[in-house]
Each structure stands twice: as structure tokens, then as C-alpha cells.
Amino acid sequence: MSLQTSQQPFHARVSKAFENAERVAAVRRATVRFYDQRLTALRSLPDAEATRDLARAIRAHTIANLDKYLTQFEAAVQALGGQVHWARDAAEARQIVLDIAQKTGAKRIAKSKSMISEEIGLNKALEGAGLEVIETDLGEFIAQLAGEHPSHIIVPVLHLTRQEVGKVFASKLGVPYTDVISELNSIAREKLREVYLSADMGISGCNFAVAETGTICLATNEGNGRMITSLPRVHVALMGLERIVPTLSDLSVMLQLLARSATGQKLTVYTSLITGPRRANEPHGPEELHIVIVDNGRTRALAGEMAEILYCIRCGACLNVCPVYRNIGGHAYGSVYPGPVGSVISPILGGIPAFAELPHASTLCGACQDVCPVRIDFPTLLLRLRRETVRQGRSPVWVTLGMKAYAFMAGSPGRFQLAERLGALFTRLTGGGWFKGQLPGPLSAWTRYRFFPPFNRKTFQARWKERQSNG
Amino acid sequence: MADSRGHILHTIRTAVKTALLPASSPEHPSLAVPRSSGGVDEFITEVEKLSGRVLRVATAREAVESVISLCQERGWQRLFAWEWDEIGCEGLPEGLSRAGIEVAHSGSPSELANIPAGLTGAEAGLADTGTIIVRSGARRSQLASLLPPTHVALLPAERILPDMRSYFEKLDAQGGASAHVRESSNLVFISGPSRTADIEQTLTLGVHGPRELIIIVWG
Numbered sequence: 001m002s003l004q005t006s007q008q009p010f011h012a013r014v015s016k017a018f019e020n021a022e023r024v025a026a027v028r029r030a031t032v033r034f035y036d037q038r039l040t041a042l043r044s045l046p047d048a049e050a051t052r053d054l055a056r057a058i059r060a061h062t063i064a065n066l067d068k069y070l071t072q073f074e075a076a077v078q079a080l081g082g083q084v085h086w087a088r089d090a091a092e093a094r095q096i097v098l099d100i101a102q103k104t105g106a107k108r109i110a111k112s113k114s115m116i117s118e119e120i121g122l123n124k125a126l127e128g129a130g131l132e133v134i135e136t137d138l139g140e141f142i143a144q145l146a147g148e149h150p151s152h153i154i155v156p157v158l159h160l161t162r163q164e165v166g167k168v169f170a171s172k173l174g175v176p177y178t179d180v181i182s183e184l185n186s187i188a189r190e191k192l193r194e195v196y197l198s199a200d201m202g203i204s205g206c207n208f209a210v211a212e213t214g215t216i217c218l219a220t221n222e223g224n225g226r227m228i229t230s231l232p233r234v235h236v237a238l239m240g241l242e243r244i245v246p247t248l249s250d251l252s253v254m255l256q257l258l259a260r261s262a263t264g265q266k267l268t269v270y271t272s273l274i275t276g277p278r279r280a281n282e283p284h285g286p287e288e289l290h291i292v293i294v295d296n297g298r299t300r301a302l303a304g305e306m307a308e309i310l311y312c313i314r315c316g317a318c319l320n321v322c323p324v325y326r327n328i329g330g331h332a333y334g335s336v337y338p339g340p341v342g343s344v345i346s347p348i349l350g351g352i353p354a355f356a357e358l359p360h361a362s363t364l365c366g367a368c369q370d371v372c373p374v375r376i377d378f379p380t381l382l383l384r385l386r387r388e389t390v391r392q393g394r395s396p397v398w399v400t401l402g403m404k405a406y407a408f409m410a411g412s413p414g415r416f417q418l419a420e421r422l423g424a425l426f427t428r429l430t431g432g433g434w435f436k437g438q439l440p441g442p443l444s445a446w447t448r449y450r451f452f453p454p455f456n457r458k459t460f461q462a463r464w465k466e467r468q469s470n471g
Numbered sequence: 472m473a474d475s476r477g478h479i480l481h482t483i484r485t486a487v488k489t490a491l492l493p494a495s496s497p498e499h500p501s502l503a504v505p506r507s508s509g510g511v512d513e514f515i516t517e518v519e520k521l522s523g524r525v526l527r528v529a530t531a532r533e534a535v536e537s538v539i540s541l542c543q544e545r546g547w548q549r550l551f552a553w554e555w556d557e558i559g560c561e562g563l564p565e566g567l568s569r570a571g572i573e574v575a576h577s578g579s580p581s582e583l584a585n586i587p588a589g590l591t592g593a594e595a596g597l598a599d600t601g602t603i604i605v606r607s608g609a610r611r612s613q614l615a616s617l618l619p620p621t622h623v624a625l626l627p628a629e630r631i632l633p634d635m636r637s638y639f640e641k642l643d644a645q646g647g648a649s650a651h652v653r654e655s656s657n658l659v660f661i662s663g664p665s666r667t668a669d670i671e672q673t674l675t676l677g678v679h680g681p682r683e684l685i686i687i688v689w690g
Binding site: 029030033045047050051053057066067070087092136137155161182189197212214215222224226229230248249252255267268269272273274276283289293299300302303306308 | 648
């Protein structure tokens with residue numbers, strides 16, 4: 001299971017995240033900055049709210065007509081000599097890429113950032129087959145050298161400090177230690193230049209696929225995405241089957257929001273539209289273009305009440321604004337997809353048993369819905385998943401027990417009143433002295449960061465009667 | 472698996488019947504969204520915000536002179552350029568050859584990677600994002616705007632449009648954006664020089680692509 005990045009239990013992962021204060025601070029610094037930049041960037045649109053409404057309508061319409069647009073896209077790619085492959089699951093997607101590598105005799109593979117390649121565990125499979133795989137996005141390159149998973153879907157090593165990067169470069173690349181950021185970047189530039197010029201195959205993801213033209217759109221900043229789709233003789237693009245938009249005009253709407261929501265840029269430095277392999281008369285470009293359309297659980301999301309999550313354009317804005325993500329960072333989620341979007345998509349793609357805690361790792365504050373460029377109703381989706389975890393008997397023990405106890409006490413007026421009286425008694429016994437909003441004994445963990453309000457000394461029923469008689 | 476395509480499409484068609492899809496409509500949506508209206512000035516401001524440089528000149532002749540003085544200032548003796556008619560700036564080949572500057576239009580990527588500057592035209596400029604549009608073609612290598620450390624682009628001022636939407640609409644009026652995009656394998660919207668902020672969100676230019684983008688807007 002490659003969607004899952006850790007076998008540890010959720011609470012152990014969270015505790016581990018808190019052990020490293022520097023990393024917690026780094027995550028908070030970065031996410032707050034992206035959040036602010038996003039606000040400024042959206043203000044530069046003539047009408048950001050109307051644009052978001054339109055983007056949402058486009059995504060909704062596309063997902064409702066997914067079969068039509070996917071087949072239109074496929075035909076448009078094939079008409080230009082591109083090859084389209086369909087993968088039901090991660091294993092099939094990996095096998096398709098391996099087969100392409102084998103058929104084309106590719107040995108050295110250069111990759112640009114692609115979350116779906118992480119999702120299907122592609123690198124391990126390719127390396128297992130004796131192929132050399134090199135991540136070329138600077139953040140991914142660092143993560144690969146460090147042997148870590150990315151902790152953010154847009155900024156993979158947002159959790160690392162420059163000193164940590166310096167140490168990784170010194171130990172893995174054999175260069176003298178430096179923590180000067182411009183020097184670290186130059187080291188990567190030099191190292192990866194040689195990779196671009198010698199790789200046989202480039203593997204990219206796909207931000208959007210345009211049905212009417214058979215175009216895949218890649219949004220990148222560094223130029224590595226352009227390198228690996230221009231220089232190697234084979235280009236393989238992996239796309240989740242929901243990445244599609246109907247027309248170029250729709251694409252322009254989505255692009256107005258993608259970079260603004262992700263990093264606060266108006267557009268990424270390079271927004272590439274790749275339409276078919278190199279034409280016979282073009283001087284450069286890949287001879288072969290393969291597009292792998294991946295399901296891997298997405299059609300499961302489509303059936304039923306979770307389908308809205310397929311509107312997602314993977315901008316990462318919901319991660320940056322989430323109070324939970326800001327504190328625990330990406331790795332604690334234990335999934336390739338962290339943050340609010342990860343808490344919804346991971347249990348759907350990877351199954352509730354593996355990710356049962358994630359729908360609960362939310363305060364339901366709704367900030368994610370507020371910032372989502374396509375206004376996905378995350379709180380509702382999270383609640384539906386929580387209900388599903390309960391149905392499957394996978395909700396946390398304390399929730400199950402607590403809810404059972406509450407249901408019992410609230411199940412009859414007599415028991416409810418008894419519970420209130422006990423609460424009032426508790427307040428009377430503890431109120432004046434040491435209580436002060438803190439719970440005693442093992443319950444004190446709950447109130448370490450929270451205030452526990454005292455129970456009213458009068459029961460609800462008594463107060464209700466008083467109120468009625470006062471008219 | 473033999474028929475994954477059929478299986479996936481069948482699953483989609485079944486699943487969509489029970490899918491809860493808020494805001495979806497059977498018709499292709501087209502809500503009215505107000506448009507931007509910027510021109511050359513906004514274009515220049517936006518490019519400069521992105522650490523790009525704009526040289527604003529009045530004529531093609533001045534544009535050629537700008538290219539030559541750049542080469543002389545920087546000591547560039549060789550350029551990796553599109554074919555002349557694709558750049559479409561009159562007097563450019565004569566001017567460069569008088570100044571003794573060699574030009575490569577094609578070659579192997581590893582050779583071309585050693586040339587200090589790439590020279591291209593641009594199909595359009597977008598004012599709201601400070602973007603130039605560069606399209607590959609028979610005589611336009613996509614590597615000229617990518618491999619060299621400096622990318623110099625020549626853009627006639629009349630090609631500057633308010634935004635991406637206006638660009639596609641203009642193409643539609645001229646016979647179809649879709650057909651136009653399908654002519655080339657690679658069309659790229661370039662907004663500033665290559666950048667990364669992957670380490671501690673500290674901006675660095677030129678991590679893989681050009682460190683410097685100079686746009687000569689003429690006419």
C-alpha cells in the first residue's frame with residue numbers, strides 16, 4: 001500500500017511530529033506565509049468570488065460527464081500519435097510504466113513532481129526493476145536524497161531547514177557542507193543538468209487535461225518540468241482520471257485559481273500545454289508521448305455522497321489554512337495526501353481501515369472550505385466519513401464509549417436529570433478550589449490546552465420551569 | 472489487464488448515477504465573470520514584479536540594436552535562436568551578423584546547453600500576469616527559451632492582451648483556439664525567470680531554467 005507512508009499509529013505519529021520544535025515552527029511559518037500570499041493574489045482578480053463559482057461549476061459539470069470528456073480527450077491524444085493507457089489500480093499503473101520503459105529501452109528516468117506517482121509507489125517499482133529514477137523538482141530531489149516522503153503536496157520539504165538540506169547534500173552528494181540557500185540551489189542545478197541531458201525517459205504528472213485538444217497542462221516554477229518533457233525521447237504523463245476539463249477556455253479559468261491558491265502566484269513561471277508528441281518537423285521534443293489515466297479508487301469516490309472530493313484541483317490551500325496541518329505537519333497524516341484533502345481522499349482511495357483516524361483529525365472549523373478554489377464542502381465530507389468509520393466499527397474507542405454513555409444518559413428524562421445533578425454536585429465539590437476549568441487525574445490531558453466549563457448548579461429542567469413561571 | 476479501459480468507463484457510467492455532485496449542470500457552464508483590461512504598462516509592471524526585465528523600444532530597428540548591445544555588454548558571442556522569420560523582427564539577422572555574433576538555430580541539446588543566451592519571438596503577452604506565450608514549431612525549438620541561462624524574447628507591443636481568456640478568444644476569432652493549440656506539441660506560458668522557494672521559502676532564480684528573462688517590447 002503506497003498511499004500509506006507510515007505503519008505507526010496516528011497518535012504516535014503526532015507525538016513524533018511535536019518532538020521536533022524546529023520543524024513545527026518551519027511548517028507554521030511556511031503555511032502562514034502561503035495563506036497571506038494567497039489572499040493578496042486572489043484580490044488581483046477582477047472578481048475572485050465569481051471566478052470560484054465558475055470554477056466549481058466547471059468541475060461539477062466535468063465530473064458529471066466524466067466518461068464523455070475522458071473519451072474525447074483520449075481520441076484527441078491518439079489523433080496526434082500519443083498513446084493512452086488506462087490503469088484500474090496502482091499495480092496496473094506501475095506495470096504500464098515498467099512496460100513502456102522496457103519497450104523503449106529506457107534505463108535512466110527523470111521525474112518532475114507528481115503526487116500520483118507517489119500515490120502508486122512508482123519509484124520503488126522502477127528501482128526494483130533496476131532502473132535509475134531521479135526526482136528533479138528541487139524539493140522532491142531533496143526528499144529523495146533524504147529518503148523521506150514529501151510533507152506537503154506543493155512544497156515537498158517545507159518541514160526541512162536549510163541546515164538539514166545542507167547535511168543531506170553533504171552526505172549524499174559528497175559536496176562540502178553549506179547552508180547558504182543559493183549555493184544549495186546551484187549544487188542541485190549542476191547535478192540535475194547532467195540528468196536532463198542523459199535521461200531516456202521523463203515522467204510527469206498532469207495538473208489538467210483538456211478534452212477538446214488532448215492537451216495536458218503542467219504548472220511548474222523551476223523549469224524541471226519543461227526539461228523532462230522536452231529532452232528525453234519518451235515522455236510518460238500520469239493523470240488521475242478526474243484531472244480533466246472540457247475546453248481551453250475552462251482551463252484558463254482553472255489556471256486563474258490554481259497558482260493563486262497554491263503559492264499566491266498569479267500564474268506559475270511555466271504553465272506548459274503539451275499536445276501530442278513532437279511533430280515530424282519540430283527540432284526538439286519527445287518522440288513518444290504516453291498518458292496513463294489512473295483510477296486507483298477514484299471511481300469509488302464517484303459513486304455516492306463523497307463525489308464532490310473529485311472537484312479538487314490539488315492546490316494545497318486547505319493544508320496551509322488548516323489548524324491541524326499547521327501544527328502536526330504533513331508526515332503525521334501517514335498518507336501521501338495530508339491536510340483536509342488528505343483526510344478525505346486517503347480513506348476513500350486507501351480504505352477506511354488504514355486511515356480511520358484522519359476524518360477525526362479536524363476541528364471542523366471550515367477554514368478549508370473557505371479557501372478552497374472550488375468550494376469543496378470539507379466539513380460535511382469529513383462528517384460523512386466519520387459516520388462511515390462508526391458504521392465500520394473503526395471510530396476511536398473514546399468516541400464510541402463516550403457516545404454510548406451519552407446516549408444512555410440522554411435516553412430518558414430521569415437519567416438525564418440524574419446526570420445533571422451529578423454534574424452540579426461535581427461543580428459544588430470542586431468549584432471553589434482546585435478545579436478552575438481543569439479536570440483531575442487522567443482526564444487532565446484533555447484540559448491541558450482546553451478550558452472545561454463548570455456544570456450549572458441547577459438542572460436544565462429546574463431552570464426551564466423557572467423560566468416558564470416567570471413568563 | 473485486457474480491458475481496463477472498458478472496465479473503468481463502465482464503472483464511471485454506473486457510479487455517476489448515484490454520485491452526489493453539488494453545483495453540477497448538464498450544460499457546459501458559462502457564468503459571467505468580469506474581465507481584466509490591462510495593456511502594455513500593466514504587462515511591464517507585472518514582468519518586473521516577477522524579476523523579469525522589459526526593454527521598451529519604438530521600432531524593430533531599435534529592438535535589433537537592443538539585442539546587439541545586450542550581446543556586447545554581456546560578451547555573448549553566440550546565440551541559440553529561432554529561425555529569423557519566426558521571430559519576425561526585421562533587420563535582426565543582418566544586424567547580428569554585422570556585429571559578428573554567431574547564431575545556432577538547431578543542434579544537439581548538449582551543445583546548445585553551452586550557449587549563453589536564447590533568442591525567441593513570442594506569440595502574445597498577457598498583461599494581468601506578465602506572461603509571454605512561446606509555442607514550439609518546425610522552426611521554433613522549445614529549448615531556446617529553456618536551456619540557456621538567459622532568455623531574450625522579442626514581443627511586438629500590439630500582441631499584448633489583457634489575459635489568457637482574451638488570448639484564447641482571439642484565437643477562436645481567427646479560426647479556432649483548439650486547432651491552433653493542436654498544431655504544436657509544446658506551448659508554454661512563461662511568467663518571469665525560473666524560480667524556486669523550496670528551501671525555507673527563500674526565493675532563488677534560475678534553478679533549472681533561465682536565471683534571467685529579458686523581454687524586448689517593440690512597436
